[in-house]
Amino acid sequence: MSALNLYDTATREVGVFKPLQPGQVSIYVCGATVQAAPHIGHVRSAVNFDILRRWLIWSGYDVTFIRNVTDIDDKILQKAVIEKMQWWALAMKYERIFNSAYAALNVMPPTYEPRATGHITQMIELMQTLIDNGAAYAPGNGDVYLEVRKLKRYLTLSGQKLDDLQPAADVDAGASMKKDPRDFALWKAAKVGEPSWPTPWGAGRPGWHLECSAMAHTYLGEAFDIHAGGLDLIFPHHENEIAQSEAAGHKFANRWLHNAWVTQSGEKMSKSLGNTLQVDVILQRVRGIELRWYLGSAHYRSMLEYSEAALDESAVAFRRIENFINRATELLGEQPTPVVNDAFCAAMNDDLAVPAALAGISENLRLGNQGITDSDLTIVAKAASEIRGALQILGCDPLDQNFAQSAPANVNEALDGVIHLALKERTAARERKDFAASDAIRDGLLELGITIEDTAQGPRWSMTEKS
């Protein structure tokens, strides 16, 4: 088996992945700032790194996967005012919505999901270290800043030069307390009516970046394997995480992975453009497993240009695969055993080349369908096993219990019985060549969203989405 190769944003090269500890992988993914409901760009990130995680687990690694929740920041406070809620109630509300989106898309829950507000102590310790080192300073107004000019290296992830940056457009006069306009706030002084926590430098709340360094350190140690997040986090968020962590003497992340965006008309999905597509809206159009398939099928470093047509096409393609798995399961009399074949393995080891892996699935789908036509169960079993193996890694196994619909246990059985009564009548009509009657039954069922197919093994039915 080939070794896993991954792209590293820091070196901008694909290279062999070697964990710091043999057999173990530690991953920190920047999760949600819970200030609004997720759009499909947010969950694309979750799906992409869930696929990475599943691949690492399949490859035999013991994976510790930390994905944080940032539950205190400027936008949360602003949003709380707008929605007339306590900031903590608002954060919790959106955290739940994020979690239900993750669940609908079969994203594995993280090993641990730390919240920023639960790690104030660790943040204060980190700031104390940075002040003791001379890397950070508290000018006395309650803010604490990192002094970026003192850093040995800064902006190496984004490849920029400090002097090339446009100076931050700080609005408040407090910015003048900075030694350099490019210094960033580790900690922000309390304002009236805003939540705060006591520190040796005054009461306040975390700046945006500090929480990730503190939590990564807490759960993964001073050095860990992979830090991941969206492309737009490279600067400033990840640069600043690196800056404050390295200034505290931590090696921090060994490798950086960034997923690309979901775009519309070539433009990144964002609130300010008003072009966001919320997950719950899309889930009225397609099922969770179909949305996951769509989001996961492009390479994680490629922009995914959203369109309804592309989403629909992707969903139809997935249903073909699902249909084959279901038919194969019926024919074989048992669920196919998942098998990861060499082609899939090679594709995934090449920087998670999912699109290349999909070509292999298509090939197997063709062979498997041919096997069904020929009633060659050996071929059907092989194809179904290999497809299911791939689908499991992609988190899109239609037989996965996480995608099962909730309904009374006997509903499917009862429905099956009712449909078979109708099919019996239809078969009788066909035997007496009364095709008008047999077609009427089939059309009637179709109107209810039930598709009838005549096969060599007799009629079979399946539920389809009513359009």
Next chain:
RNA sequence: GGUCGGAUGGCCGAGAGGCGAGGCAAGGGACUGCAAAUCCCUCUACACGGGUUCAAAUCCCGUUCCGACCUCCA
């Protein structure tokens, strides 16, 4: 201004020196009472201009266009 990414057939979407990934759509065929499903066959590409090379979608130089980031962002 600085940094980064992109442009591939009707559409989506890989590839990164040599054999045209794959899917969808379209056309033809097989199967079928009709349909659905399935299978087979066919077709259409590398933004533009130079260069390197036996060979360029791929490397180099230049150009155009699109997008992202520059302390709010997945």
